[in-house]
Amino acid sequence: MNKKKVIFVTEKLIMGGVEKSLLEWIKILAPYMEITVAVMHLGGELETEIGKHATIRLLSDEQFHFRQIVARKIKKGKVIDVLQMLRAVNHARRDKSYINQCSNRIYEIDKIDEEFDYAVCFHKPTDILVPYTSMRINAKCKILWFHTEVSETVQMDKDGYKKAYQKYDKFVCVSKAVSKQLEEFLSDRKKDIYTIYNFFDKDTIYKKSELEPVKFGNEKKSIKIVTVGRLSWEKGQDIAIESARIMKEKDIKFVWYFIGDGPSYTELHGLTKKYGLEKQVIFLGGMKNPYPYIKKCDIYVQPSREEGYGMTVAEAKLLQRAIVITDFLTAGEHIQNGENGYIVPINQSELALKIMCLIKRPEKREQFSHNLKGYNYPVECKEKIYELFGIS
The missing domain is CATH 3.40.50.2000 (Glycogen Phosphorylase B;)
Structure with missing residues (x-):
């Protein structure tokens, strides 16, 4: 049986709460899925451990200046990307919305042509990886993960973020309180919002x-x-x-x-x-x-x-x-x-x-x-993850 393919997109595999939770989910999903983790930067402390269960892929060209990125893309024959970049830069300079600026900047990062069953933005829900995951990765299902509160950044630009979020099929929130905030923000998408606490292995x-x-x-x-x-x-x-x-x-x-x-x-x-x-x-x-x-x-x-x-x-x-x-x-x-x-x-x-x-x-x-004796982490986390990724 062919395994379903999932790509998680995040900034860097450092020793942080978000990244540690990603490692635990990857361990749980690895027997059932072919996993890729796409990162903006290499060098995180968790790379080696995550690399045991998933393929790690570098996305970013941020170490280069704009002209170098253009030259590299032209050399690779990605003329359409270059034209989109030039058009996007012009738009970004005139747009006051941060998420719209991020949406214009995604063409600086190479598109992933490989097709996945699931693409998951596993980074903060306010930055460039939000539009990148939804617009530059081919996947049947796009998932946006909320590790933080629905922040003031989002509330200050409701129209921009609602438009960016509508490109996702499902949303995961790591607490009931965050789910409630997101339900209020996306009142027409309540059925697509999952509450799944970050998992850890108590043993x-x-x-x-x-x-x-x-x-x-x-x-x-x-x-x-x-x-x-x-x-x-x-x-x-x-x-x-x-x-x-x-x-x-x-x-x-x-x-x-x-x-x-x-x-x-x-x-x-x-x-x-x-x-x-x-x-x-x-x-x-x-x-x-x-x-x-x-x-x-x-x-x-x-x-x-x-x-x-x-x-x-x-x-x-x-x-x-x-x-x-x-x-x-x-x-x-x-x-x-x-x-x-x-x-x-x-x-x-x-x-x-x-x-x-x-x-x-x-x-x-x-x-x-x-x-606190007898405290146990909610075991239904695994069941919800299996449901989210269609694992029976």
């Missing part, structure tokens, strides 16, 4: 949490706090550092470990230095296996401003940590406030207050941990 996480020794310092009398996530405005590490400043001023003994890389590193490092928090705030960088740190910490904190779901919170729940999270869109899908964790307003003072509450009340930490 793998348990094993990985025991694999490596934790390199915490010698602060035996200090509470150990861990936050995992890309260093970016959306993830709110700046809020966490402001909370750390408040806690230090109150003479609380703690060390806060941040795992992850990202564009906000310089800013966050500067903020740490400004407040004299070098002994309290430690940046560990990106890690393929953060689970030993999550398992050994006293408190797990997710200070995000935005989350499509929040995989790291689900992983901390699986490892039965005492958890404090901010009230991002999907917080209520993770935590029953006061029962198995705390949800606080997106505010450094409130965040610091609840963390200090858990530091001073070890019995509350124990209660939260106890109430």
Whole structure:
């Protein structure tokens, strides 16, 4: 029996929540489907692992200047592409809509002539890969995956994004809250919207949490706090550092470990230095296996401003940590406030207050941990994926 063919399109196979979830879906689908992963950039940490189950294909010519792209396409005989590019560039200069500009730029990237059963845009739903996947890949079914909230970018250009989204056959949202937002935005397409939480293998996480020794310092009398996530405005590490400043001023003994890389590193490092928090705030960088740190910490904190779901919170729940999270869109899908964790307003003072509450009340930490016993990730995720891709 011939396997159906699917292509996932994303930016780069880095060690991020979106990319980790892609790896898990590929593992699940690989026995049933022939999988290609198309990326704009090579060099991500997950390339080797994903390459075991799928063919990786480079899309982008962004490393070249416009004239070089034109010359290369002419050399390949792609004159129509060149004419479309020149026309599109002219349109893009006059168009104020970002998604329309992206739609015009897709001709800079080679069209994929191979035919697929499914083409999946597995990147943020506001960028060039949205029109590229729908317009430059031949597939019987186009799927757009929402890992984030239906953002202000989309709301500010409703007509542009509605037009771009209508070229897709199905939509996947990683939480109920995001699905609700998308249903309101695309009210005529509700039947095409699926809610499928990102999957993770709990047995793998348990094993990985025991694999490596934790390199915490010698602060035996200090509470150990861990936050995992890309260093970016959306993830709110700046809020966490402001909370750390408040806690230090109150003479609380703690060390806060941040795992992850990202564009906000310089800013966050500067903020740490400004407040004299070098002994309290430690940046560990990106890690393929953060689970030993999550398992050994006293408190797990997710200070995000935005989350499509929040995989790291689900992983901390699986490892039965005492958890404090901010009230991002999907917080209520993770935590029953006061029962198995705390949800606080997106505010450094409130965040610091609840963390200090858990530091001073070890019995509350124990209660939260106890109430997470038996937590299991929704098993219906696999069933929904099989339904989405027509696997029986």
